């Protein structure tokens with residue numbers, strides 16, 4: 001796969017892997033998984049980073065929503081698993097630190113997307129290749145599909 005597609009898959013997996021850490025913090029602090037004000041902030045930041053990277057800012061909205069929906073679903077599945085068998089005394093990473101990491105990964109994602117789109121639109125093989133690379137625990141096939149479908153809506157800026 002071309003380098004931009006490689007980094008796209010790596011960074012997507014890293015973002016989704018962080019959801020286990022986010023869920024650990026939330027379980028320890030009795031916080032709900034969904035945080036809508038935070039989602040607005042992530043989206044706003046993503047539009048700004050998209051514009052700076054040379055993408056059409058609003059065109060990343062469905063992708064960011066799909067990523068956050070996948071992120072919530074992954075967290076809910078961990079919490080459900082830990083109800084029946086607790087994960088042990090694993091110390092939670094501070095949510096503020098995790099959120100900085102998420103924002104940094106989003107920036108990398110948008111840059112890799114810009115690089116990839118400069119070479120042309122996603123082909124079916126690219127999507128199939130990415131689908132095989134995305135392999136984090138608790139990511140459902142449906143959520144993976146939604147993330148991949150939303151990639152095709154992202155456009156270069158003018």
Ligand SMILES: O=C(O)C(=O)C[C@]1(C(=O)O)C=C[C@@H](O)C=C1
Nearest residue numbers: 022033034035038039042068071
């Ligand atoms: O920051 C959080 O609290 C997260 O759970 C991560 C995240 C995201 O994917 O960026 C996912 C769900 C929340 O509703 C908000 C943001």
